[in-house]
Amino acid sequence: MDRTDDQHRLTDLTVHVALSGAFEGAYRSGENTTLLPTDSQKNAVYALAAERGPEPVEEFGLALGRHFLAGNPEVECAQVHLVQHAWNRLGERHSFTAAESARRTATVSATRSGASVCAGIDGLMLLNTTGSEFRGFRRDRYTTLPEASDRILASRVRARWVRRSLDGTDWDDEYATARESMTSAFVDTYSTSLQQTLLVMGERVLTDCPDIARVHLSLSNVHHLPALSLYGLQGVVEEKAQRVYVASAQPHGVIEGTVTRNDTDGMAASDPAWTAAEGWPW
Structure with a gap:
């Protein structure tokens, strides 16, 4: 980088x-x-x-x-x-999305009394090369994570959403808008934690998509570790323009949360397609 x-x-x-x-x-x-x-x-x-x-x-x-x-x-x-x-640039400076990383999803529950749809997206890879920190967290005797004042923030995003109703739905437009809302919120937000970023992303979806009742976000924290310090190579290469990071395969955190409109909580929670989509591994 x-x-x-x-x-x-x-x-x-x-x-x-x-x-x-x-x-x-x-x-x-x-x-x-x-x-x-x-x-x-x-x-x-x-x-x-x-x-x-x-x-x-x-x-x-x-x-x-x-x-x-x-x-x-x-x-x-x-x-x-x-x-x-390949990564596609988002905006003008330091945000990227992995090319062709995302998969559109839908879970449909159809009964004789009606149908419900839980739409979504899987595997949306987003990355900011700066504009993120993680400090001031609780520490105990098992804590080894150092505080970071300037870190790469990379996340694999999984999202699910349900609508107020199925009437008058332009599914393609709503999917495109929801995806753009999550992406732009990730890009625009100076992140002090992935939890904070998740809330901003969910709120942006509800603002830009007035017919969506509830959105659930699952953000996997894809760690990028400085390779030269990680492998003791600081003395080999000093103060170079290129910064080299390793996308770590070590265990990582997954941050999850649901953002709901106040007036639709019961409807969204009882949606059978929503329940099925959240229970399935995909």
Whole structure:
């Protein structure tokens, strides 16, 4: 990630490195002197990304291949496979959404007396490269999380909503408006917690979609950890323009909440499609 200008630049890569060569001794007799640990290969990816930048990916791959060949005479072939994940810019500066990440959903309950619909969206990936903090939280003897005054806020959003009625519904327009409302609220909000952001997103949906009675939001906190400090590489690359982060697969928090209009609480809560959608894993 490049934050040297007001308009941040985000590059998201998955990198696979495969080294082949004269490693027979390691396989046959456990002689490891020719082996470069995979952990060192991983760190080289992070360090070179910070030193020279990860784009264009073809040049970055060439730089990695040459690095592994230069320092390891036993390596006969360094194969680097790179996948660049597209993010679309939101607004002018530091907000993004993963391209083609979201899936539209609908749960319908039909009985002989009528029907109900719970519409929604799954997997909407949103990311702010700045404009978020998390401080002042309660600590106990098991707390290891450091306070953050400037963090990446990334979330995978799952939302469900029900309407006041099914009359006169333009489903496509309402879906597009609800999605844009959640996205713009995420972008516009200086976040002191994901809980605060969730409430703003839900309120924005109800403001922009007057026929929606209730919206439930589930926001998975996708942690992005500073790679150079995480792997002890601060001394390798100092004060570079490129900031390198790892999207962590470690256990993460999911923040959930429901925002409801005061005059529709009973109707929304008893909606069978709403109940079914909330009980299903998708």
